[in-house]
Amino acid sequence: MRNFLELENVAIEADSTGTSHMLSETPVFSRASGCWLFDTSGKRFFDGTGGSGAINLGHQHPRVVDAAMAQLQKLIHTGCKLQSDVRAELVTKLGAFSPYKQCAVLFTVTGAEAIEAALKVARAYTERKLVIAFERSYHGKTTGALMATWREQLKAYSVLPENGILHSPYPILHSHNQNYSTNFCLQALQKTIEQALDMGHPPAAIVMEPIQVTEGVLPAGREFLSGVIAIAKSAGCLTIFDEIYTGFGRCGTPFYGSQDGITPDLLVIGKALGNGLPISATLGNPTLINALPSGIQTSTFSGQPLACAVGSVVLDIMVETMPWQQAKRTGSLIVEFLKELAINSCLISAPRGEGLMIGFDCVDSQGLPSPELAKAFTKKAMAKGLIFYCGGFEDCTIKLTPPLSMNEEEVEFLMSTLADVVAELEPAFKCH
Ligand SMILES: Cc1ncc(COP(=O)(O)O)c(C=O)c1O
The missing domain is CATH 3.40.640.10 (Type I PLP-dependent aspartate aminotransferase-like (Major domain))
Structure with missing residues (x-):
């Protein structure tokens, strides 16, 4: 019996599933727990996508x-x-x-x-x-x-x-x-x-x-x-x-x-x-x-x-x-933090959301939508172990839909990582 590796066919996944567009730059995951995804090398990433909004109770809920x-x-x-x-x-x-x-x-x-x-x-x-x-x-x-x-x-x-x-x-x-x-x-x-x-x-x-x-x-x-x-x-x-x-x-x-x-x-x-x-x-x-x-x-x-x-x-x-109660509290905390961040930095605007459905826009120094900044933002956050999607009709919205079960430490990680990303991008995107 031949094994699969000896066969000559070459297979790739279809581009239309989005893996080549978005995920080619993302790690390959092999396990998860709570709010975290782990790649094949064991590095952990906070899942700000919440599995595209499907993992409200956290990954691998017992x-x-x-x-x-x-x-x-x-x-x-x-x-x-x-x-x-x-x-x-x-x-x-x-x-x-x-x-x-x-x-x-x-x-x-x-x-x-x-x-x-x-x-x-x-x-x-x-x-x-x-x-x-x-x-x-x-x-x-x-x-x-x-x-x-x-x-x-x-x-x-x-x-x-x-x-x-x-x-x-x-x-x-x-x-x-x-x-x-x-x-x-x-x-x-x-x-x-x-x-x-x-x-x-x-x-x-x-x-x-x-x-x-x-x-x-x-x-x-x-x-x-x-x-x-x-x-x-x-x-x-x-x-x-x-x-x-x-x-x-x-x-x-x-x-x-x-x-x-x-x-x-x-x-x-x-x-x-x-x-x-x-x-x-x-x-x-x-x-x-x-x-x-x-x-x-x-x-x-x-x-x-x-x-x-x-x-x-x-x-x-x-x-x-009743995880919505925690989602409401955590969400208000994060939106308040983002509002503060938007006051202090011209890179982000219009923080908004209900519970743990949160969005904000990446803008240029004129306050106009900046898809380029949104991409850089997403990439830099990922390098720091925080994953989320960007997009929206102006291609400049950062979308945060983490599991509702985030604890205080995880909220802190999310907020401090976002603040670090803003601070590091400000010089390159000529804020002020
Ligand atoms: C509001 C809304 N409706 C429908 C869908 C489609 O769901 P599915 O991808 O499971 O087909 C989505 C997926 O993101 C959605 O956000």
């Missing part, structure tokens, strides 16, 4: 690992049409954790798949087709979810017709530009609905992130959220809150959008539900969710026992420890 190990030995997989005890248990717990008095759970595997499922539900219930999303939205990269995603380079790969979607303005609360104000954006939404009606396509749904994350950590604000719900109601369409990133305590509450009496028709969740295992879902009243006929939304791994067992223990830990 109860999550135990639940996964126990389930691995009992029942890994059934196929989505067969019921399992852990799946039924998770449905009950999700219902209790959700904002709905009566809740149906539509399981999927990834966030993008859940968005597509929610759009199907809205289309089935309203018997309409058109969807309204927002400028700078991000809802995933499958060809259906790309329809709702805003970025042109991504939307170009959507298979759905251009006239199936309209993008309406979304507020930027820290901007002084009137076109980004709550009132302007609510009026614009009203006009977008009129445009849809003029086209002969009344909308099936308005889909939104309560905080836009990928395009720059931009909270919509409570007034905008309740305004959208009122407008949707009068237009006879459903509201879909994409809480894939903002859910499960990340923003200082169980769900960021769905609180204070604001409840969307459909709530889409993913990421932190599995604390690292792939599982997502759409929640809503059974009369809405069950408008989608049986068999229209299946995928081999949806509702998988292994992922459900983990989701179930994640919810137990959430209910017992």
Whole structure:
């Protein structure tokens, strides 16, 4: 028998997964614990990405690992049409954790798949087709979810017709530009609905992130959220809150959008539900969710026992420890620190965030967005053992979404590393 190393084929990973763009400069990781990733040489890095916002309880949480190990030995997989005890248990717990008095759970595997499922539900219930999303939205990269995603380079790969979607303005609360104000954006939404009606396509749904994350950590604000719900109601369409990133305590509450009496028709969740295992879902009243006929939304791994067992223990830990409380306290501390840093350095501006969903912009000496500085910032931080993503619609936002379980020492590490990076970059970027 030949071994693999003797075979002549050469294999590389596809560029499109982003490994060549971002990760070629990052270490190769082989283990993790809490807030830390360890590379193959044993060097540790603080995970300011929180596994793209999926590791709210920290890496390798002992109860999550135990639940996964126990389930691995009992029942890994059934196929989505067969019921399992852990799946039924998770449905009950999700219902209790959700904002709905009566809740149906539509399981999927990834966030993008859940968005597509929610759009199907809205289309089935309203018997309409058109969807309204927002400028700078991000809802995933499958060809259906790309329809709702805003970025042109991504939307170009959507298979759905251009006239199936309209993008309406979304507020930027820290901007002084009137076109980004709550009132302007609510009026614009009203006009977008009129445009849809003029086209002969009344909308099936308005889909939104309560905080836009990928395009720059931009909270919509409570007034905008309740305004959208009122407008949707009068237009006879459903509201879909994409809480894939903002859910499960990340923003200082169980769900960021769905609180204070604001409840969307459909709530889409993913990421932190599995604390690292792939599982997502759409929640809503059974009369809405069950408008989608049986068999229209299946995928081999949806509702998988292994992922459900983990989701179930994640919810137990959430209910017992309420990690959003700690996220709220830690987040305010970090944002206050960043505000102070922004006063003392012209390199960073507009620190903002809710809980441990935090962003700030890298700017040049004129105060203009500086993608070059954002890249240098990210690189220098990584050399100091701190990892996060930069990006956003102006390519200059540093995004911090660490595990919610950060302790005082880790908060100190994060803040002092950011301060060191700023101090070291100031001479090169000619601040003052
Ligand atoms: C708000 C939002 N929606 C949807 C998605 C897509 O989720 P997934 O990457 O699991 O398909 C993401 C991913 O980052 C997201 O942030």
